[in-house]
Amino acid sequence: MAALLEVEDLRVEFGRGPETASVLNGVGYHVDEGETLAVLGESGSGKSVTAQTVMGILDAPPGRIIGGSVRFRGEELLGADPERRRLLRGESMAMIFQDALSALNPVYTVGFQIAEQFRFRRGMSRKDATARAVEMLDQVRIPNAKQRVKEYPHQFSGGMRQRAMIAMSLALDPELLIADEPTTALDVTVQAQIMDLLDELRRERGMGLVLITHDLGVVAEVADRIAVMYAGRIVEHTDAETLYARPGHPYTRGLMDSVPRVDDPGHAAGAPLRPIPGLPPSLAAIPNGCPFHPRCAYAQDVCVDDVPPLRELGDGHQAACHFAERFVAEGTDRPTTHEVVSG
Numbered sequence: 001m002a003a004l005l006e007v008e009d010l011r012v013e014f015g016r017g018p019e020t021a022s023v024l025n026g027v028g029y030h031v032d033e034g035e036t037l038a039v040l041g042e043s044g045s046g047k048s049v050t051a052q053t054v055m056g057i058l059d060a061p062p063g064r065i066i067g068g069s070v071r072f073r074g075e076e077l078l079g080a081d082p083e084r085r086r087l088l089r090g091e092s093m094a095m096i097f098q099d100a101l102s103a104l105n106p107v108y109t110v111g112f113q114i115a116e117q118f119r120f121r122r123g124m125s126r127k128d129a130t131a132r133a134v135e136m137l138d139q140v141r142i143p144n145a146k147q148r149v150k151e152y153p154h155q156f157s158g159g160m161r162q163r164a165m166i167a168m169s170l171a172l173d174p175e176l177l178i179a180d181e182p183t184t185a186l187d188v189t190v191q192a193q194i195m196d197l198l199d200e201l202r203r204e205r206g207m208g209l210v211l212i213t214h215d216l217g218v219v220a221e222v223a224d225r226i227a228v229m230y231a232g233r234i235v236e237h238t239d240a241e242t243l244y245a246r247p248g249h250p251y252t253r254g255l256m257d258s259v260p261r262v263d264d265p266g267h268a269a270g271a272p273l274r275p276i277p278g279l280p281p282s283l284a285a286i287p288n289g290c291p292f293h294p295r296c297a298y299a300q301d302v303c304v305d306d307v308p309p310l311r312e313l314g315d316g317h318q319a320a321c322h323f324a325e326r327f328v329a330e331g332t333d334r335p336t337t338h339e340v341v342s343g
């Protein structure tokens with residue numbers, strides 16, 4: 001399969017002087033045609049900043065790209081002509097934003113907002129563009145699309161609004177879609193419906209899909225591969241099955257225990273979730289050695305001194321932990337960071 005998107009060693013900072021926050025510290029991932037990559041991590045780990053840098057919409061300043069590479073179908077995008085980047089956005093790569101409600105304009109109908117793209121990018125008449133908007137609403141399974149195209153965002157439920165956002169992002173038929181927390185504000189049933197829809201659309205269109213989430217439960221079934229982010233780095237990368245059964249990084253294991261799991265009746269029934277002890281580090285003062293060491297029950301002296309690189313463990317499974325082989329071998333039999341800390 002051809003590589004659609006290749007991100008390598010991406011480094012981004014925010015701020016100046018002693019306040020400088022190293023937000024991305026060498027992020028790399030790739031997405032092939034027709035494939036789904038989930039990017040998982042706690043709040044502030046750099047998931048959205050990575051996506052914004054890929055899309056060429058990073059808030060800069062205050063953000064600063066200080067190194068790395070973003071290639072789309074082999075073409076380097078960092079440093080590319082802004083006009084070229086603008087053209088690629090929408091046509092080749094599109095993004096659904098974390099905040100669907102504020103991404104829609106409340107004073108225009110949903111149909112108008114979708115049709116605008118056909119008018120301005122495709123030069124269509126208002127009538128043809130509206131007809132295409134109806135087709136798009138149909139494609140994202142909005143019932144009675146002919147009527148709903150005339151309605152305003154506030155007349156749509158949360159789930160329908162998210163569908164409208166998806167329709168808008170797919171209007172120009174992009175090859176890559178980045179969905180930033182597309183289901184966060186929705187209830188569990190609607191979350192599953194939106195995930196299924198994204199998955200179907202990906203399959204129908206042969207599109208590459210990047211699903212950003214802090215909730216592994218939501219993406220486990222649709223992701224081909226999962227990249228786990230911590231403090232602006234990828235700390236683990238593998239397929240969903242391996243990640244569940246044999247996580248190589250203690251942070252991954254902690255994340256799995258801190259989010260509800262659809263396949264775990266205890267959690268589904270409302271059992272209390274167990275957040276990972278401690279907080280993510282300040283990005284202006286990332287700890288020496290392994291950035292996770294202050295929160296890791298397995299930390300040894302070497303973890304305080306040496307940064308563990310992201311290493312290949314076999315079959316495309318990579319983890320950035322000095323003891324990853326041991327953790328993979330032990331699978332989920334060993335206690336998690338939560339259990340070790342709480343005794």
Ligand SMILES: Nc1ncnc2c1ncn2[C@@H]1O[C@H](COP(=O)(O)OP(=O)(O)OP(=O)(O)O)[C@@H](O)[C@H]1O
Pocket residue numbers: 014023041042043044045046047048049050059062063098214283
């Ligand atoms: N415009 C900005 N100015 C200053 N700092 C920023 C800006 N945008 C992001 N950051 C910082 O970059 C870091 C990573 O932010 P990012 O939005 O990528 O996190 P995230 O992983 O998407 O988190 P969340 O799950 O909350 O969306 C955060 O510490 C954030 O404060």
Ligand code: SF4
Pocket residue numbers: 249250251290291292293294296297298299300303308320321322323324
């Ligand atoms: S390198 Fe050390 S501190 Fe970091 S995750 Fe592995 S065991 Fe924990």
Ligand SMILES: [Mg+2]
Pocket residue numbers: 047048049098180
């Ligand atoms: Mg985000």
